Amino acid sequence: MSLAEAHQLDNSRLKFLNEPMAADAETDIIYMMCPMHLLTLEDKVKEIKAGQILSILTDYDGALEDIPGWCHKTGNEFLGIYENADHYKFYIKKIKESQ
Template sequence: MKFIENVKADVTTDIVYMMCPMHLLKLEEKIRELDDGQILEIMTDYDGALEDIPGWCEKTGNEFLGISETEDFYKFYIRKKVKRK
């Protein structure tokens, strides 16, 4: 797992206490709203997200920047892919 600190997110989404599959549904919804290259911070306490979110990024071509962990939840950082013109 790639742990990071001091990432400046453009948008933050709090889905703590939401159950599977909300972490992926909200991630997909919010990433669509971002401009190319912007960073999404998604906060969740769902342990399954530790595998699901990096896997989703790999599958969709968005960049998984890493994760930070607090006592109560995880923060995932994802950069929206830049579409080639």
């Protein structure tokens, strides 16, 4: 999926970053597909503290819609996506300790 095609999605929550940012925890799910991106996200968010940032490295295009949507549903902050040649890096900030 090209960047232009990505913007045809439900892009109201999409946010792209020009530079990568620092993260407190990182996870690599390259080559994994639906629904592993969401299950991994849920698990990894449980492992960090409120206020900390998780980055997820993925090449799964469906994550462009699903990860911002998951953040919206669960009340976590979606900080943005840094796009590389063949993968995306998503940044998520954990908001509540109970999650």
